[in-house]
Amino acid sequence: MSKREIICRCEEVTKEEIIQALQAGDTSLEAIKKRTRAGMGYCQGKSCKRLVAKLLSAYLGMPVAHFLPGSIRYPVGPVTLKVIADLDLAGGKENEN
Amino acid sequence: MAHIEEHPILGTMEKKKYVTVKVDGREIQGIEGEPIAAALLANGIKIFRFTHKFNEPRGLFCGIGQCTDCVMEVDGVPNVRTCVTPIREGMEIKTQHGFGKESTYE
């Protein structure tokens, strides 16, 4: 049985670590992500982003909206390199589907 | 636990085709095409993986392929989302440890 409270389920970042990051001066989702890896895992922050934003909001006394949506990048969801290679993004041939 | 055969709204379950798969070497049955996670839960298996950092057990969480908590090794491929991957005859499913057997970046 563990007492730790996980915020980022993928990267196993605890509430304690997020609070330490806040105390160290982080003021954005991006900064906390870079320090702790929260939101950097396989799911790309789908469940932890709002939890981290809430902690930021409580600590800094600013509305949650100020911190969301954080950085969003391609691809949306995990994609293999083959999937991207298939696209022939430079133009040229069309895929046959 | 098995499947709910009789349901007040859904009615009686139609006859389904069962498949046999191996989970960590042990044979279990599931209904062809249902998510691997559903078959595992129907067989009372709740732990799907152990995490890379704290070695904590994890299982089904979001059920729609978003949270990636339910990933396992399926036919040698790690990080397969079992809640959205249909089960097929003869699959070899393994409890995943960390990032899976093919991870080299720990």
Next chain:
Amino acid sequence: MNKFDVIVIGGGPAGLGAAVEAARLGARTLLLDENSRPGGQLFKQIHKFFGSKEHYAGTRGFDIGENLLKEAASLNVVLKLDTRVWGVFPGGIVTAYCGEKGLKFEGKTIILATGASENVLSFPGSTLPGVITAGAAQTMVNLHRVLPGKKFVVVGSGNVGLIVSYQLKQAGAEVLAIVEALPQISGYAVHAAKVKRAGVRILLSHTVKEAIGEKILEQVILCKLDSNMKPIAGTEFTLDADTLCLAVGLNPRVELAALCGCHLIYSPVLGGMMPWHDENMCTSQSRILVAGDLAGVEEASTALDEGRLAGLSAVQKLGLRNFKEVDDEMQKIKDRLTKLRQGPFGEKRQLAKQGIISMKIPKESCL
């Protein structure tokens, strides 16, 4: 071959509604969905809808889904299932994959109907197997006929929490309690009454303090909250449960909309961050429209009508039909949506929607 007038991303009620309307008025329409069956969360909804006849009152979610699918098929909507979209790029390029294969489509207009994700909570033990979202429980029970456990505690007394609790009982599970942090029930009184009649107790001003278990969930520690929502020391008690369902709301899945450059706004009533849209479901990006939970979390019936509205709006943009004709149809749907957003809960959403529509947002067209 890969070029379409309208590409709809997401085949839930909103996406299906959009695709059906666009195709009916002659748009070459593609509908992409990541699941092997379209319908989104409709097929989990085995309860009867209420409201008026034209809003499918008395019909169960899955029947609405089946009818929409038939309609889409008869209108030659090109349907691609098991296809997950991972990007939308300038020029209306939609990138996706199906299995191992990468795919690319081009759309003159794109309707995003990506739905919503469930909110989660964190507390010690919240990652234990057995702690799941309400959606996961619904998926397992109502779609796959598998009970993820025997003894449940449900967190959240919104409509999802109430309905899931009832459905778990229907499937033969024990629901020990519904836990609600607020001092009042969040969902409709009809649902709450039904759940109470089924013998489920609703614990108001309570929260989950901790989930306990060696390797899987065995116990849930609850505690009382004071009027400032702070836990009251000494009020802890334990329930022996093997499953804890989190039904604590939904938030719009904005990733694709954000990447498209759609202007995002924050609406607490509608679930959080969402793309701004006008009364015709158009976003700040001229090619991109939105509908359903992505455009603010509401209900399946509003999602469906918003989808229909977006479908018509896309046709209007493309100039495929007489402008006035389409406009009249759109007005009918708008009137219906206003009717749907009545009552103590609907009114708040109606006000929130009006507020969003009246915002002045710079329109761009980089896509």
